[in-house]
Structure formats: C-alpha cells, structure tokens
Amino acid sequence: DIVAALERHFAGGPLAGLKAVVTSGPTHEPIDPVRYIANRSSGKQGHAxxxxLxxxxxxVTLVSGPTGLPDPPGVETVRVETAVEMRDACxxxxxxxxxxxxxxxxxxxxEAAGQKLKKREGGGAPELSFAENPDILAGLAGHASQRPRxxxxxxxxTQNVIEYAETKRQKKGCDWIVANDVSPDTGTFGGDRNSITLIGAxxxxxxxxxxxxxxxxRLADRIARFFGSTP
Amino acid sequence: DIVAALERHFAGGPLAGLKAVVTSGPTHEPIDPVRYIANRSSGKQGHAxxxxLxxxxxxVTLVSGPTGLPDPPGVETVRVETAVEMRDACxxxxxxxxxxxxxxxxxxxxEAAGQKLKKREGGGAPELSFAENPDILAGLAGHASQRPRxxxxxxxxTQNVIEYAETKRQKKGCDWIVANDVSPDTGTFGGDRNSITLIGAxxxxxxxxxxxxxxxxRLADRIARFFGSTP
Structure with a gap:
C-alpha cells in the first residue's frame, strides 16, 4: 500500500529511525465569535x-495553523487554529x-471571547483582556521528561535580528535559532524566499x-550532520 | 471586444443605467508589521x-477586503485591506x-502599528491603542453631496438579531438592513447558505x-422593484 511504499522510499535516509515534530503557519486567536487575531505567516517555510526532514x-508530524498549503507527502499533518491547540498537538x-x-x-x-463585542455608547474602544499563550518552544526545550535532543x-x-535571536535562544533554552528578518520590504512573510542566520550550531x-x-x-542537511556526529 | 460584449449582454436588465457600489469580505487591521485583526467573513454574500446586480x-464596483474569491464577471473589483482603504475606495x-x-x-x-511588538519583561500583556474606524455605511447614508438613493x-x-438590526438601521440612516444571525452554529460565516431578515422595505x-x-x-430583484416603483 501507499504507506508501506513511502516507508520503503524514505527508509534509507540519514534521518531514518528519528522522529521529528514541526510547527508551521500562523495561529488564529479568537477575539469573539467573528473576529480573531492572525499574522502574515504563510506556513511555506515550516511545511518545506x-x-x-x-x-x-x-x-515527521507537522502541526500546522491555518494555511492554504497542501499537506506534505508522507508527513502526518495535524491542523490547529490556536496556540493552545498547537501546544497540545505538539x-x-x-x-x-x-x-x-x-x-x-x-x-x-x-480572554472571554464569547459574545460578539458591541460598539459602546460614547464610541470608546473595546476593552480586551489578554492572557499570555503557552510558549511552545520553551516548553519543548525545557520539557521535564521528553525533551527532544x-x-x-x-x-x-524586524530589527537587530541576530542580537534578538541569540537572546531568544538563551532565554528559551533551545539549541538552534533560525533568525530571519521579516520586515515588510523583505517579502519574507508570505513570500517564497528567505534569508536566514543560523545561530547555535x-x-x-x-x-x-x-x-x-x-x-x-540545507537545514535538514545540517540536522542530519548533527545527528551523524552525536550518536 | 469583451467589455462591449458584456455591455450588450447586460444592457437590457431592469437596473440598466444604474450604478452600484458593493463592499464585501473582511478587513484586515494591522497590529504591527506581522500581526493583524481579521474576521471570518468569506465575502461570498457580498460577491454574490x-x-x-x-x-x-x-x-457595479465591488470593493473587496482580502478573500479567496475570484472577481465576479463584468464587475469592477477594487481590492483593499483595511477599513480606511475600503472607505476611500467607496x-x-x-x-x-x-x-x-x-x-x-x-x-x-x-494605532501606531510600526515596529513588531516585543514581549515585555515581566510578561505583561501588550498595550494596544485603538482608534475607531470610519463608519462606511453611515458615511454613505449620510453623505452630504452624493448620497446614493x-x-x-x-x-x-449573534443575538436579538432583528432588534439590533432595526436600531442599527435608524442609527446609520440607511434605508434597508439585511440582518443575519452569524452565531457559530449557523455556519453563516464562511458557509454557502444564509438566513436573513430584510428590514426597512x-x-x-x-x-x-x-x-x-x-x-x-432575491435582494437584487427587490432592488429592481424599488427602482421600478420610485422613478
């Protein structure tokens, strides 16, 4: 069958026997039943x-927020909407x-995204109460019992890319950071090209x-090299 | 050519000689260079x-927020992102x-959606400053020099649909309101069906x-009847 054929096809690679989880795309956070907060991530880099891998x-398990992309062949894809759902799927x-x-x-x-927000008399702005989302990266990097290697x-x-990225790497406790500049004029968000700096390797x-x-x-090759040199 | 053929094709209808502007879809309001506030409108009803018409x-001029829909044949379609752009296009x-x-x-x-928001030390929520968007409907209904007939x-x-809709009609100064229930369980937002109440006619x-x-x-037929009976 197809699964067995895929298994045979991919069996010989340098990452055979290893399990990867990849997150991709934006999350959508409901404000009320009709509104939500989104971002311009297309999912192209994560899906690729x-x-x-x-x-x-x-x-590979791909945990994907809402994107217009097809599921990559041979990859178990889990579709989620919010950060909490993404954390749970990871x-x-x-x-x-x-x-x-x-x-x-x-x-x-x-918080409390139940009924549709109404404009208030007097034209005041809405009062939105925010709760911090789970930090999926820090949660995986600091996982008590099942930290990935x-x-x-x-x-x-959008500014001071490398400096912020190194700070982020240390704060999150992760091994590598792929830092990219998503300033609007780079076209990275939603576009097909990327210009990255790899930090930590x-x-x-x-x-x-x-x-x-x-x-x-190239990132997958670097990962294969990492696992090839650290048995 | 194609335009002339379309003109001939549509020339005989009951709305021939009349100009319509239709808005459709969601707006996207930037929070910062990567985040934005969106809503679940698909644009299907407005495009239809x-x-x-x-x-x-x-x-017809269709002023459309971001949707995945094709431009309707014979309709001049103007694509916008924000409410301010939609108002200007109208x-x-x-x-x-x-x-x-x-x-x-x-x-x-x-307001001030310039640089990407950073998480604050201490984990506090972001401080977003909101400005009220132009009210496109009220602006057209109360237009000083060019109010459409x-x-x-x-x-x-999502609740008390007719009561809210009649209040809205009077407050906006518009002629008709098409009221619909967009509670999540109706599937109206994003779906292919709608259940509406026409108010004001x-x-x-x-x-x-x-x-x-x-x-x-059916709405286009009601509009044709309105113009047929009010010369």
Missing amino acids: IAGA RRLGAS EAALPADIAICAAAVADWRV LVVGFAAE GEPESWPPMAKTAVAE | IAGA RRLGAS EAALPADIAICAAAVADWRV LVVGFAAE GEPESWPPMAKTAVAE
Missing part, C-alpha cells in the same frame, strides 16, 4: 522543512528526537537569500 | 450580490445609485434559509 528519512506528538518550531505563534490570546526555534524580527552562519525550499533542504 | 444590468466609486455594505468592517484599528447595510449579529421580511447566491438574486 517538514517535507525535507521526511525526504531524509525522518518520521505534546501529543512526543516523544520526538527533533522539534522545529517554525510557526508564528501568537504571544497572547484574548535537538530543539530549533525561529526568530522573526557553532558560529552564527548567515546564508545567502534562497528559496524557502532550499533553506529547508 | 455584486454579480446579481450586474446580471440585472447595473454597473468614496472614489461615487456617485452611485445603490450602495450595499456587505463587508464585515473592523470597528477599530490599532438606496443604501443597504448588513447586520451580523416595509414590514420585516424573514426569508427562509437559502444559498447565498439565492439571497443575492
């Missing part, structure tokens, strides 16, 4: 990474050897701009 | 109305005989649930 032989995917947090997870959710986060910044490596699929292949 | 012979489409405000316009926008608003409610009329395309055809 899931596919690249699979092609190197890993068993937990359910453990144990894993590799965790790649490429999703653009909302830092906050809105390699935990990789993404840092989407030795000295910072700034890769030239390339297709997101090429970033995914 | 634009198409139905066109088929009855009207010249103004630019005047004069018009008919205005149908079917878009789900955000009531508020976020028929201004129709939509009321998307005589006694409130509750139409049975039907396809959004059928709602559009």
Whole structure:
C-alpha cells in the first residue's frame, strides 16, 4: 500500500529511525465569535522543512495553523487554529528526537471571547483582556521528561535580528535559532524566499537569500550532520 | 471586444443605467508589521450580490477586503485591506445609485502599528491603542453631496438579531438592513447558505434559509422593484 511504499522510499535516509515534530503557519486567536487575531505567516517555510526532514528519512508530524498549503507527502499533518491547540498537538506528538518550531505563534490570546463585542455608547474602544499563550518552544526545550535532543526555534524580527535571536535562544533554552528578518520590504512573510542566520550550531552562519525550499533542504542537511556526529 | 460584449449582454436588465457600489469580505487591521485583526467573513454574500446586480444590468464596483474569491464577471473589483482603504475606495466609486455594505468592517484599528511588538519583561500583556474606524455605511447614508438613493447595510449579529438590526438601521440612516444571525452554529460565516431578515422595505421580511447566491438574486430583484416603483 501507499504507506508501506513511502516507508520503503524514505527508509534509507540519514534521518531514518528519528522522529521529528514541526510547527508551521500562523495561529488564529479568537477575539469573539467573528473576529480573531492572525499574522502574515504563510506556513511555506515550516511545511518545506517538514517535507525535507521526511525526504531524509525522518518520521515527521507537522502541526500546522491555518494555511492554504497542501499537506506534505508522507508527513502526518495535524491542523490547529490556536496556540493552545498547537501546544497540545505538539505534546501529543512526543516523544520526538527533533522539534522545529517554525510557526508564528501568537504571544497572547484574548480572554472571554464569547459574545460578539458591541460598539459602546460614547464610541470608546473595546476593552480586551489578554492572557499570555503557552510558549511552545520553551516548553519543548525545557520539557521535564521528553525533551527532544535537538530543539530549533525561529526568530522573526524586524530589527537587530541576530542580537534578538541569540537572546531568544538563551532565554528559551533551545539549541538552534533560525533568525530571519521579516520586515515588510523583505517579502519574507508570505513570500517564497528567505534569508536566514543560523545561530547555535557553532558560529552564527548567515546564508545567502534562497528559496524557502532550499533553506529547508540545507537545514535538514545540517540536522542530519548533527545527528551523524552525536550518536 | 469583451467589455462591449458584456455591455450588450447586460444592457437590457431592469437596473440598466444604474450604478452600484458593493463592499464585501473582511478587513484586515494591522497590529504591527506581522500581526493583524481579521474576521471570518468569506465575502461570498457580498460577491454574490455584486454579480446579481450586474446580471440585472447595473454597473457595479465591488470593493473587496482580502478573500479567496475570484472577481465576479463584468464587475469592477477594487481590492483593499483595511477599513480606511475600503472607505476611500467607496468614496472614489461615487456617485452611485445603490450602495450595499456587505463587508464585515473592523470597528477599530490599532494605532501606531510600526515596529513588531516585543514581549515585555515581566510578561505583561501588550498595550494596544485603538482608534475607531470610519463608519462606511453611515458615511454613505449620510453623505452630504452624493448620497446614493438606496443604501443597504448588513447586520451580523449573534443575538436579538432583528432588534439590533432595526436600531442599527435608524442609527446609520440607511434605508434597508439585511440582518443575519452569524452565531457559530449557523455556519453563516464562511458557509454557502444564509438566513436573513430584510428590514426597512416595509414590514420585516424573514426569508427562509437559502444559498447565498439565492439571497443575492432575491435582494437584487427587490432592488429592481424599488427602482421600478420610485422613478
């Protein structure tokens, strides 16, 4: 059958026998029954990474926020909407050897998103009460019983990219950070190309701009090298 | 050519010679360069109305927020993102005989959406400062120099639909309100069917649930009757 054929096809890769969980896309956080907070992540980079890890032989679970992308072949894809759902789906995917947090997870959710907000008499702005969302990257990197051996986060910044990314790596406790500049004029969010700096795998490596699929292949190769050299 | 063929095709309808502007879809209001506030409007109802008015012979400008829908044939479609852009595009489409405000316009926008918001030390929630968006429906209904003869608003409610809708009609100064229940269990937002009550064209009329395309055809027929009886 198809599953067995895929297993045979991918069985020989350098990541065969390893399990990866990859997050991708935005989260949508409801404000009320009709409104929500979203972000411009397309999921292209995360989905490409899931596919690249699979092609190197890993068993991959992709936890994806709302995107218009098809599920990558051979990858178990779990579709979620909110950060809390994404955290729960990642937990359910453990144990894993590799965790790649490429999703653009909302830092906050809105509390009490029950009835539709009405404009108030007098025209005052709405009073939104925020709760901090679970930190999925820090949760995986600091997992008490099932920390993946390699935990990789993404840092989407608009200024001081490398500095913020190194700070983030230390604060989250993850191993690598893939730092990219998502300033509107770079076209990274929603676009097909990316220009990243890899932090934590030795000295910072700034890769030239390339297709997101090429970033995914190169990152998967670096991961294979990591596992090849750390038995 | 194609335009001339379309003109000939639509020339004989009951709305021939009339100009309509229709808004459709959600608006996206930026919070910062990567985040935005959205809503679950699909644009299906507004796009269907634009198409139905066109088929009855009207010249139609559709002002659409971000949707995945194709432009209706023969309709001039202007794509916008925010409420302010939608208001400006509607103004630019005047004069018009008919205005149908079917878009789900955000009531508020976020001020100062320049740099990406950072999590604050201590984990506090973000401080978002809201500004009230222009009220496109009230602006058209109360237009000083170019008020369309028929201004129709939509009321998307989750409770007390008719009561809220009649209040809205009077407050906005529009002629008709198409009131619908968008509670999550109705599937109206994003779905293909709608169940509406027409308010302002005589006694409130509750139409049975039907396809959004059928709602559009019936509404276009009611509009043709309005213009046929009020020369």
